[in-house]
Amino acid sequence: MTAALARKIRIGILGASGYTGAEAVRLLARHPNAEIVIMTADSHAGEPYEQVYPHLGGLDLPGLVKVEEVEWAGVEVDVVFCGLPHGTTQEIIAGLLHDTQHSVIDEVMHEGPGDAAAAIQGQPRVIDLSADFRLDSTDTYAEWYGHEHYAPHLQPEAVYGLTEFSRDKLPGARLVACPGCYPTVAILPLAPLLSAGKIAPEDIIIDAKSGVTGAGRSAKTANLFSEVSEGLHAYGIASHRHGPEIEQELSKAYGDNLIVNFTPHLAPMNRGILATSYVRLAGETSVDDLRDCLVERYADEPFVRVVGNGVAPATRHVRGSNHCLIGVFADRLPGRAIVVSVIDNLVKGSSGQAVQNMNIMYGLPETTGLEQEALFP
């Protein structure tokens, strides 16, 4: 299908100085169908990218400019990866997607992905890495993010980009809201079990452990090496913003509103999230049924793998890769099971999934540019 593209996809990366931005650069710089043409950064504008991220030195990249100084008219950007802070994002994307028309044909594509396609002249498609368009309800957004939604008119068309569950909506999307890292690692194992009625919706407990890159690159005392290394703690207990996002998607899977316990912890590592989910089996369901349900659901997925019986997935098994590994275990408590899932928060939990979405938006093989194995040790 690659041959179907008329030319390389021209890409803008907003917020290229953050970790998710840099990860997008890392992945897209070697993507055979992509070409990075714009990179923005706020305080680093004007610096060569090598100075901001020396590990990406030696690439042929555009210079960093402030986002407000981009001359969109001139650059012909096809897709914008948006890695900006929440709130800000809504305003900037509202500026980019100023037309009211919602459907898309991209001139990159010789043949569109089907009926969903129609043209928007001069406007890029947007793959958003922030939390700004993830929540269907702008009221819920306002409640959890502390301010009203600044682009409520765009929210209805935003596609929640958990790739494995949104494939049919991506080809025609002009605004994709990539899931949070915690929601990705939690929804992938639990949604199929709820859809299939295999687990009870009442007391799902998701104990998650994340590496420090999840907190971004801004200078905060709490994320200093000496504050974080050689120790572990819970944070945002019963109040983390990814909670309502998880509930939204699991509610869809279940078919009715549900509430979950979501308790994040910060672990002294750079990358990786591990979620240990404690679930109650529904009706006569066995633990083997749970495993079978997930194995079947993900049998044809290139990036989700149910590991062997008795194998405990570790974050280091997916470091730097776009994979999600899932393990299923019986509990000592009768009628309960334990589901362990892992991702790299910067890849499948963010920029890798964004590239996966882009591949589908453009009819490319889903794994293009994402074939790297995990880096271990």
Add this chain to the structure above:
Amino acid sequence: MTAALARKIRIGILGASGYTGAEAVRLLARHPNAEIVIMTADSHAGEPYEQVYPHLGGLDLPGLVKVEEVEWAGVEVDVVFCGLPHGTTQEIIAGLLHDTQHSVIDEVMHEGPGDAAAAIQGQPRVIDLSADFRLDSTDTYAEWYGHEHYAPHLQPEAVYGLTEFSRDKLPGARLVACPGCYPTVAILPLAPLLSAGKIAPEDIIIDAKSGVTGAGRSAKTANLFSEVSEGLHAYGIASHRHGPEIEQELSKAYGDNLIVNFTPHLAPMNRGILATSYVRLAGETSVDDLRDCLVERYADEPFVRVVGNGVAPATRHVRGSNHCLIGVFADRLPGRAIVVSVIDNLVKGSSGQAVQNMNIMYGLPETTGLEQEALFP
């Protein structure tokens, strides 16, 4: 009360080349009422201790001998700290406590701690750091440790040495089984809540995260730096030996047999365990009731502290200290709460608690030799 001792307590440390042994040395070498007179090690016998543990160089310590070569008759040891592998421990302690008499007067003490005291000539008291005498039922031991109990006649007199719950039994004990690190961090917050009927016994979920020293110093590939750093994983899911130990003590607190979920994880840090316990409130109990119950229970305890509302305890807050910190949080799931507890697995979870027990066995102030603050960063 210190003045009541006729002389320093003469101490033997069996298994001084392990991490718990070294931690006992660290604490006892500066204990004003203790004197280390014997140290054993297996493969390191004959080496100066400084070579095994350079951080303890410069202390005036006895040389390392093999445990089978100790001439017990000659050395007049008052207390043995036993940090040997399981199974081995039972046989060696059976050899030490060969007399059938169970009560104790220690000649170190001018005045015994009461009626419980009676003399055992020439036999040391034993503070065991292994798992060999923790389980009341020798059948349960055999089931979980894979071999019959080698000293079943001694099991009935073993005092389970979770200090805060065994103070009245320690003065007369000649065999103290110090709790495992995971049981310590789990029982301290949960036992009072079960005793007081504040939480339901049915589906207690204990998600625990431990540093690597919990695995000891033996050379295993799984504990190499490169296997453990920069990642996190669950292990021993529904099958860890500390599970039945936790259940035994929580059952006592509750007053009836109960089963819990106990899921340990290995985190890339040296010291520390954090347990996140998910509990269901009993009857009309509120989260504030839970907090009040724990605050009251531990008000006079020198080493257990309930932290302020909204504060999340971190393992690094207790690194190197004998403290346990406990935080209580409301859950988003109605009728549930989250209890977070932390200890240093080598101190309160092992050798520090052992010294705390010794202090009580000898009528010393409980905090003697344990006053160090945590080391942070």
Add this chain to the structure above:
Amino acid sequence: MTAALARKIRIGILGASGYTGAEAVRLLARHPNAEIVIMTADSHAGEPYEQVYPHLGGLDLPGLVKVEEVEWAGVEVDVVFCGLPHGTTQEIIAGLLHDTQHSVIDEVMHEGPGDAAAAIQGQPRVIDLSADFRLDSTDTYAEWYGHEHYAPHLQPEAVYGLTEFSRDKLPGARLVACPGCYPTVAILPLAPLLSAGKIAPEDIIIDAKSGVTGAGRSAKTANLFSEVSEGLHAYGIASHRHGPEIEQELSKAYGDNLIVNFTPHLAPMNRGILATSYVRLAGETSVDDLRDCLVERYADEPFVRVVGNGVAPATRHVRGSNHCLIGVFADRLPGRAIVVSVIDNLVKGSSGQAVQNMNIMYGLPETTGLEQEALFP
């Protein structure tokens, strides 16, 4: 000698929210002759100290106030530990030591430490942890720190507080400038060798590796966990401010001006500095002579230890302790030797040495409050 003190030494800690401040609190809170009566912090003023440093929760400490709000007249502080940023320090200390009189009798002491003693009513003695009074030459200070010295009149009386080399000046000092962490680890092994003429002064190369706490607790991107973990780099190459400080003291030891190579590196660990010093043997000197010279020099020192032949000191051997370990090795290059030294940068490299200095200033046993063994692992 402890009994000679009329009462506890009343202590003020300026900059208690920094790592060196917290380490001073950790050490002094358990010091039998010390009592912390004032603690200042800037942005954290008004918060309970437990909120700033939960690992020190449970201590009975004064509240945090801004340094400019301390009412010095009322509090009767004997000694101020000053852990403020450079520049600021000079102004604040100039305010404290407003009297021109330079000698000291401290009313804490029944009997002064000798003729040096005379009274300064109402003024505390100052133990400074910053770099502000370390350089004898205020011109050199201005050159390396980028601004003129703000208290040049006080510089002449400042005692450079590398304890092992300043014992005779400390009892009468009212202003002690504690050495930097790098200078401490470099000067201890090299000064005796230069004094004794055992090594050539021309091309001393000091390759130093430090943990991250050396950079303090201020929020800088460069010190975030994800920027520092899993990697290593050199910084301040040929331009680090500790270079001239090392040269100043080594020049004194040698008897003439010398220049050294000092190259610091940042390693992914919290505490500890290791210096690998490459030296040329002078004249007929052998490597054994070097070792003998250091063994002899430090034979009676409680905190400096030359380790056995062939033993390589590691930073983890001194973690949390006030020790400096030194190893001496032959080089493959003929006529050269390698000297390896380690300290904990926050203890011997900062607050521990400050307490050691205080002990001497007050005629206390030098090791008081500093007896802890290193914490390993």
Add this chain to the structure above:
Amino acid sequence: MTAALARKIRIGILGASGYTGAEAVRLLARHPNAEIVIMTADSHAGEPYEQVYPHLGGLDLPGLVKVEEVEWAGVEVDVVFCGLPHGTTQEIIAGLLHDTQHSVIDEVMHEGPGDAAAAIQGQPRVIDLSADFRLDSTDTYAEWYGHEHYAPHLQPEAVYGLTEFSRDKLPGARLVACPGCYPTVAILPLAPLLSAGKIAPEDIIIDAKSGVTGAGRSAKTANLFSEVSEGLHAYGIASHRHGPEIEQELSKAYGDNLIVNFTPHLAPMNRGILATSYVRLAGETSVDDLRDCLVERYADEPFVRVVGNGVAPATRHVRGSNHCLIGVFADRLPGRAIVVSVIDNLVKGSSGQAVQNMNIMYGLPETTGLEQEALFP
């Protein structure tokens, strides 16, 4: 040139359970011209590779067999990557390369790389990752490795595979000895300077800091997480086996025998080596001359980059990539300079360089399969 290959290169990996073996698998599994057909392991023979290295699960790989059970006649292996322990390697390679003929045509290639080519029927070419064929002198080998060389007849034909210096010999080679990780990071910056007469050969000091994967995956107490994390130490001081290897190659570059100081340190990180080399400028050479010399030498190299003036390379800039970064700095000591170089020890320091060599041996573009950017954080 890729099109010139008649088919994929059939690859055997001996010692696939070690870190270098796993890294070879990681790189070759995605190499467009390679096909892994044999993988050996000793204790893990019979296990699926996913069990040994879960991060490489999901690849289509051959099963693990013992090296002595490979039926070489049947499998038609073109190239063997040999990651076995030293000593063992010599015997096994001697078995593989039993024919006395030294030149090569590989049937994979339509057209050979020139006159050097001639056929060896049924024998693979060998790319050795061990130290067994790196030293030209079998006497030196015996002196440093503690036993006689077991395949001295093969030593003369072994090509020292520091790619940037051996390109002309690789196409015709049947035995390539890949350099050690330390030698790679030390020789790349220093050899051109010695060849060009820019630095003095007398007192080159190489202070190197390595991550823990350099020690391999065998279970040793010294490499346990708790022994290595949160600390740093020197080891093998003046006695590390990579010393003579560095000297051999630098002597060739200089044109006469020289001795260097090489002092390795172990840092708490998985991957990466940083070498800080202290050199004396020759004659009238300036530091700029040094930089210019290196810039010119490596201008066309895809994997070696001299970074900008004032930039200090960090190991994390090359994590997971095949790059070597070099920085040049003036020293405060007159007439001296400091050269900092970094590599990933498992990639450019081992398996990546091996693949780079293979690419040249087969006339492929040198960067094939090695295009990944570094993974940061």
